[in-house]
Amino acid sequence: MIQPAPRIQIVKKRSKNFQEVSLGYSKKITMEEARRCPQCSEPACREACPLGIDIPGFIRLLREGDALKALEKIQLDSYFAGVCGRICHAPCEASCILFKESAAVGIKQLERFASDHGRKKLSLFKKPHQAGKKIAVIGSGPSGLTAAAFLLKMGYQVTVFESFIYPGGVLFYGVPEFRLPNSVVNQDIASIKDLGADIRLATQFGKNVTLEELKQQDYRAVLLAMGSGGAYFFNIPGAHFGGVYFAEEILIEVNVYTHALIKRILGKKLGQHIAVLGAGQAALDCARVCVRLGKTVSIVHHGTEDEIGLLPDEREFAKEEGVRFEVLANPLEIMGNNDGFVSGLKCVRMDYADPDGKGDWALIPVPDSEFILDVDTIIIAAGHKVNEAVSLLFPKIKKTKRGLLKVDEKSQATSLPEIFAAGDLVEAHKYAVEAMASGKKAALALDGYLKNKV
Ligand SMILES: Cc1cc2nc3c(=O)[nH]c(=O)nc-3n(C[C@H](O)[C@H](O)[C@H](O)COP(=O)(O)OP(=O)(O)OC[C@H]3O[C@@H](n4cnc5c(N)ncnc54)[C@H](O)[C@@H]3O)c2cc1C
Ligand code: SF4
Incomplete structure (x- = not known):
C-alpha cells in the first residue's frame, strides 16, 4: 500500500x-x-x-x-x-x-x-462580537494573521498593520503561484477578514504608524510579527557584476506580475544560462521559475542533493522540469566580461574527507578540481538575516545571542512592556505551520495577559 x-x-x-x-x-x-x-x-x-x-x-x-x-x-x-x-x-x-x-x-x-x-x-460564517480591548498586530504573514484570527475569535478588536501592498507575508510574495496560488492565500485570509480583521496595507510600522500613536489610540498591546530580515549577501568576489540578483527580487516580481508580464519582464531581464547559489526553498523556487521562462538553470550547492529545498516531492518536481543540481560544488568567484556583466561562475568540487584520520569527516575542496560554469546570470539565494529593523525601532529590546527577539517562553512577551512577538522574528522557523503555531500561542498568551489587566 x-x-x-x-x-x-x-x-x-x-x-x-x-x-x-x-x-x-x-x-x-x-x-x-x-x-x-x-x-x-x-x-x-x-x-x-x-x-x-x-x-x-x-x-x-x-x-x-x-x-x-x-x-x-x-x-x-x-x-x-x-x-x-x-x-x-x-x-x-x-x-x-x-x-x-x-x-x-x-x-x-x-x-x-x-x-x-x-x-x-x-x-x-458568523462574525464574533468585538467589544474587547484593542490590539495591534504588526505584519500580516502567517504568524501575525493567525494571532489576529484567534484574538478576534476571543472578542478583541484587532488591527493588522502591513507594509506591503498585499497581505500574507512570504506566503503571498515569496512562494510562487505554481506551488501556492495567491488566490488560495487570499481565500484563507478572507476567512480572517470575515472574523472582523482590519488589515491596513502599505502601512509601515515605525514610519506610517508609530508606537506612540498606537498608545494614544488606546491599543492595549502590540504583537510584533514582522518576519525575518533582509537577504544574506553571499560573500563572493564578482557579486557586483550586472546580472547578479537576489532570490527575493525575483520571487516578488513573480508574485505581483500577471503570468504574461512575468514572461515579458523577467524573461528579458534574466540571461539564458543561470546559476542559483543556495540550497533553501527560495533557491529551488527561483530555479523552477527560470525553467518556466525557458532558461537553462543549475542550483549550485556545496553539499548534497538531499539538502536542497524543504519538501522532497518539490525537489523531484524540479528535476523532472529540467532544473540541474550541481551539487558538491562550491562557488568561488563570479566572473565578468569587459562590459561588467556576468560571464561565468568559477567553482571547486567538494568531497567528504577525514584529513587527520580522526574520524572528523567534513566537506573539503578536492585539490585541482576547479571548473567554470558557463552562465550569464547569477541568483543569490543564501537565506535571511535576522530582522535588524526591530533593534532600530526599539533600541532597548532584548535579543538572543543569534540576534532573534528574546521572548518569555510562556507569555511571548518581549523585554518591553505590552510588546509581544511571534513568528520568524522570534525563532528562525523553517516551516510556515510553525510560524502559525507561534502566532496562535501568542494570541492565547495575550488573552491571559490582558484578562489579568485592569
Ligand atoms: C521562498 C520561500 C518559500 C517557502 N516555502 C515554504 C514551504 O513550502 N513550506 C513551509 O512550510 N514554509 C515555507 N517557507 C517558510 C515560511 O514562508 C516562513 O516560515 C513564514 O512565512 C514566516 O512567517 P512570519 O509570519 O513570521 O513572517 P513573514 O511571512 O515574513 O511575514 C512578515 C510580514 O511582516 C511585514 N512587515 C515587516 N516589517 C514591517 C513593518 N515595519 N511594518 C508593517 N509590516 C511589516 C512583511 O511585509 C510581511 O508581510 C518559505 C519561505 C520562503 C522565503
Ligand atoms: S501538520 Fe497540521 S497543518 Fe500540517 S498538514 Fe498536518 S494537519 Fe495540516
Missing part, C-alpha cells in the same frame, strides 16, 4: 506555465483515503500537528461527505487550511499509526480537499 499521490499537471505542460502543479485529490480518492483513517482515540497525528488540528474529526466529516463542516472543524485550530493543504511539511503524516505498517493517511491532501470544496459555502 502506498499513499495515493495527488493529480499533477504533466511535466511538458507545467514546465512552461505558472499554474499550480499539484491538482489535489479527486473526490473518489478523497473518500477512499478518508475511509482509510483508523480514527484513533488518542491520535498521534493531532499531537504532531503544530496547530493541533482535530485530524480524525475533520476526516470523519469528509467521510460523511460534508466538506463545509470539515473545514469548520479545521478552522477551530487553523485559518490556513488552503495554504497548509499545499505547502505544509505535514509532520502529522509521519506520526500516523499507518505510517510504519503501510502508508500514512494523506492528511495534507484531505485538508486541501476540505478547504477547496468546503470554502464555497463558508460565507455562513
